[in-house]
Amino acid sequence: MFCRILMAATLGALPLQNAAAETYALVVGADQYPYESSLDGAVKDAEDVAAALGQAGITQIAKFIDADVTKVAIRDAWTDFVERASKDDTIIFTYAGHGSQMPELVAGDEDDGLDEFLQLPGFDRDRAEETDHEIIVDNELNAWFAEAEAKGIRVLFVSDSCHSGGMSRSFSGKTRLAPAVTVKLSAPSEEAMSGAKLRERDFRDVTVLAASLESQPTPEVIINGEPRGALSWSFARALEGAGDRNGDGMISRLELEDYVFSNVKNQSEALQVPNFTPQIPRSQDEVVVSLSRSLIRPTETAPGTGTGTGQANGLKSARDLGWTDKLALSVSGSTIAIANIGGAGVPYRWDAAAGNFYTPNGDLAGQAITEARVQGVVDKFVLLDFLKAMASQKAGTVSLTPLKDLYRSGDRLTFAAPASGYSSRVVFNLANTGEVQLIDVQSAASEAAFKLPDLEVVRPFGADHLVVIATNEPVDAIAAVLASPSIDAATLLQVLQTRIDASDSSIAIQPLYTQERP
The missing domain is CATH 3.40.50.1460 (Rossmann fold)
Incomplete structure (x- = not known):
């Protein structure tokens, strides 16, 4: 072969x-x-x-x-x-x-x-x-x-x-x-x-x-x-x-x-x-x-050794890397006004009548996405593009086991992240419904490996994205926002732009695509 x-x-x-x-x-x-x-x-x-x-x-x-x-x-x-x-x-x-x-x-x-x-x-x-x-x-x-x-x-x-x-x-x-x-x-x-x-x-x-x-x-x-x-x-x-x-x-x-x-x-x-x-x-x-x-980046030496935000560390901001706060979206079956759309290129698709939200690749990213929920899903993917831009400079490592491209209802899996050498870590999930869900925060301590075992795939199905941010920047403000019962992707984006954009921070993203078992 x-x-x-x-x-x-x-x-x-x-x-x-x-x-x-x-x-x-x-x-x-x-x-x-x-x-x-x-x-x-x-x-x-x-x-x-x-x-x-x-x-x-x-x-x-x-x-x-x-x-x-x-x-x-x-x-x-x-x-x-x-x-x-x-x-x-x-x-x-x-x-x-x-x-x-x-x-x-x-x-x-x-x-x-x-x-x-x-x-x-x-x-x-x-x-x-x-x-x-x-x-x-x-x-x-x-x-x-x-x-x-x-x-x-x-x-x-x-x-x-x-x-x-x-x-x-x-x-x-x-x-x-x-x-x-x-x-x-x-x-x-x-x-x-x-x-x-x-x-x-x-x-x-x-x-x-x-x-x-x-x-x-x-x-x-x-x-x-x-x-x-x-x-x-x-x-x-x-x-x-x-x-x-x-x-x-x-x-x-x-x-x-x-x-x-x-x-x-x-x-x-x-x-x-x-x-x-x-x-x-x-x-x-x-x-x-x-x-x-x-x-060669002028002051960067190794993962986890950067100090402070800004371009002095040789890292670019998400906008300098081409990120915009707009999402290309094609809508059918609804005339509702949606903020933060209008980006260029192959679009995401929302079929309002069926309630399905699709990625540009054709994947089913969310089900039962109503007019009341679609803004949150759009904001989620705008935030996700921001995180991917940052990860293109400083990508962390995470894993799901067993490894599959699609998980079915009832599947059990383990999410894990190794120690990264940074002092603090924030772990959260961007759900297929657009919700932001705090999983773990470790602040100003020696970061250890992280494991979330025995997760079970349940409704609603679509695309979740588990995110780990490891950084030497203060994370208390980020943690406070994530712990708020009214947290949404748009608010979290504003906080992350202020706190870690262009900083020596490692971003790890684990897509999790789920579907009903046949």
């Missing part, structure tokens, strides 16, 4: 990169597929990643978009980079587009009998034998990576595509999964055969970051009003400096993992769990990307 081979590749313990080491980047994004359903966000992903690479001080970039995405062009660029690169240099290869499967080329090579491949725009499954030169098979990628590793070149492959999987929740966007090829094809290249011999033990300096687990799809989700890939979006923000937690000009494997896991979950509303290779880093010194010194 493409995911199995590459996800299981072994990453050696990488020392800190030499300051003179060069980084090369191969960026690919395809929306337009003449013989397949086209995508909406892959080109935006590639353009965003390329721009972020440039901001990170990486100048050796080969970018291929839509009609320029051909196997020959990509292979030539890869070969050029491998020939020019020296030991300890890095090649970053990012791909946003369709993925698919086909019967294995080498009998017994794959556990499930299927090879995975990147489907480029020129491939037509109805003329598979004639156009198979426009696919890149997992075995071929293994051979390419082996070429780099033979010279001591490090590889970071970021694949924002899909090869298998399914989801429980309804979804209105596109997935980056093309239909499987059912007929057995001839090998499109010698590498497609030789690469089948390579196994995880053969790779020491290859890091692979995939958009989701093999059991999940890779959907295009709405981010800032536009269809995007959550992995590409998160990787671009990491490159801009948000992934460099300690400000040393390098993104370690641990830093990238912490940042990407949290923000992919936030932006995909828990539809995706990224997959790293290896699953457990071998050392804290593994470096995957070196940044320009100009991106």
Whole structure:
């Protein structure tokens, strides 16, 4: 399997990169597929990643978009980079587009009998034998990576595509999964055969970051009003400096993992769990990307060490990050005046007659949402966008177990947050009805791990969002507002803007989508 081979590749313990080491980047994004359903966000992903690479001080970039995405062009660029690169240099290869499967080329090579491949725009499954030169098979990628590793070149492959999987929740966007090829094809290249011999033990300096687990799809989700890939979006923000937690000009494997896991979950509303290779880093010194010194935050040193709000810590306000206090909303069946709407992009939807409130991704976010309740739901999602903007700089870690994309009535689960290194913590829930529910406050004390066990899914169903704010800022005023019986999302937003916007505060968000058991 493409995911199995590459996800299981072994990453050696990488020392800190030499300051003179060069980084090369191969960026690919395809929306337009003449013989397949086209995508909406892959080109935006590639353009965003390329721009972020440039901001990170990486100048050796080969970018291929839509009609320029051909196997020959990509292979030539890869070969050029491998020939020019020296030991300890890095090649970053990012791909946003369709993925698919086909019967294995080498009998017994794959556990499930299927090879995975990147489907480029020129491939037509109805003329598979004639156009198979426009696919890149997992075995071929293994051979390419082996070429780099033979010279001591490090590889970071970021694949924002899909090869298998399914989801429980309804979804209105596109997935980056093309239909499987059912007929057995001839090998499109010698590498497609030789690469089948390579196994995880053969790779020491290859890091692979995939958009989701093999059991999940890779959907295009709405981010800032536009269809995007959550992995590409998160990787671009990491490159801009948000992934460099300690400000040393390098993104370690641990830093990238912490940042990407949290923000992919936030932006995909828990539809995706990224997959790293290896699953457990071998050392804290593994470096995957070196940044320009100009991106380093001037006073930030480590999580939980910031002091005070404001831009002196190098963190931006939510508005500086693009957040607005407006929500794009399409309304049917009601003419009631609703405040804080009018934002741009793909809208939320409220069907007043049915009482259903939907996210831009098509998820059912709330049931029985009446005219009396809809303002609270709108205010909830305005607040949630504020929190996501803050989390894009300082994302915390939380978890639900067992892990599902949709929970049914009667399911029991545990919500947990590890100690974060901050002195204070506030935990609350933004309910699917728009209500704000205080769960826990720890003020001016040594923060310990938090656990809320044996939660049961009950009515009403929709989308709850459990939030943990960890900070060194005073939280007594926040706690007092949350404890008020009249607390609402709009009031809480005003308090958070005053108290923690642009501060060194960690924000963790756990979406919880629920539905009646069939």
